[in-house]
Amino acid sequence: MQINAAQLGKKYRREWIVRRVDLTLSAGTSYTFVGPNGSGKSTLLQLLAGNLPATEGTISFSLNGRTLDPDTWFRQISVATPYLELIEELTLDELLVFHQTFKPFKAGLTPAAVADRLWLTGARHKEIKYFSSGMKQRVKLGLAFFSDVPVVILDEPTANLDRQGADWYHEQVRQLSPNQLLLIGSNQPDEYDFCPNVLDVTQWKR
Numbered sequence: 001m002q003i004n005a006a007q008l009g010k011k012y013r014r015e016w017i018v019r020r021v022d023l024t025l026s027a028g029t030s031y032t033f034v035g036p037n038g039s040g041k042s043t044l045l046q047l048l049a050g051n052l053p054a055t056e057g058t059i060s061f062s063l064n065g066r067t068l069d070p071d072t073w074f075r076q077i078s079v080a081t082p083y084l085e086l087i088e089e090l091t092l093d094e095l096l097v098f099h100q101t102f103k104p105f106k107a108g109l110t111p112a113a114v115a116d117r118l119w120l121t122g123a124r125h126k127e128i129k130y131f132s133s134g135m136k137q138r139v140k141l142g143l144a145f146f147s148d149v150p151v152v153i154l155d156e157p158t159a160n161l162d163r164q165g166a167d168w169y170h171e172q173v174r175q176l177s178p179n180q181l182l183l184i185g186s187n188q189p190d191e192y193d194f195c196p197n198v199l200d201v202t203q204w205k206r
């Protein structure tokens, strides 16, 4: 899997948030976008996910050398971000079953197995609205980690996680498959201490 950005830019009103972004992001590694609050990390991740229209430039996705139709990008990507809400009225079991209907989990992972991996076996029948913020964050991350997709995008991945939760996050990162591409937006060095490609988004402010 490869994502290519060419002269990509996003402008809100008169302000360029990022501009002239040229990137080739390849599976088998991770990339972290860093920068101060408001510098454009989330915006760039949304552009790269194809969730936000660019003001200028292009993005393309290719899998095994074949360019993918933009209408199918969403099937290749799993995203966990603070601004993406879970369906609070569903129980965890219901949410996992629902999620699986449009984005299957990795081979052999049933909803019950996913709940186990989330350390939430005892909360399977509890509605998400009664989960603590850390439990919700583990669910968001789990949906991204355990879905059978080539691209995993995580914005502020350890927000609301305690020490054990942060260890759990690192363990899941280690277990990503070599043909997956991991993109992270972060301000916390602990969240990306394993990542070989750290890119400062302020370079695209000019």
Ligand SMILES: Nc1ncnc2c1ncn2[C@@H]1O[C@H](COP(=O)(O)OP(=O)(O)OP(=O)(O)O)[C@@H](O)[C@H]1O
Pocket: 012, 013, 017, 035, 036, 037, 038, 039, 040, 041, 042, 043, 044, 185, 187
């Ligand atoms: N829908 C929008 N309309 C107008 N401006 C926006 C919109 N979304 C984001 N922005 C602006 O874009 C800039 C970058 O925001 P973004 O959320 O990408 O930054 P960030 O680096 O992820 O910040 P943080 O570290 O605080 O999460 C900010 O100035 C923000 O106000």
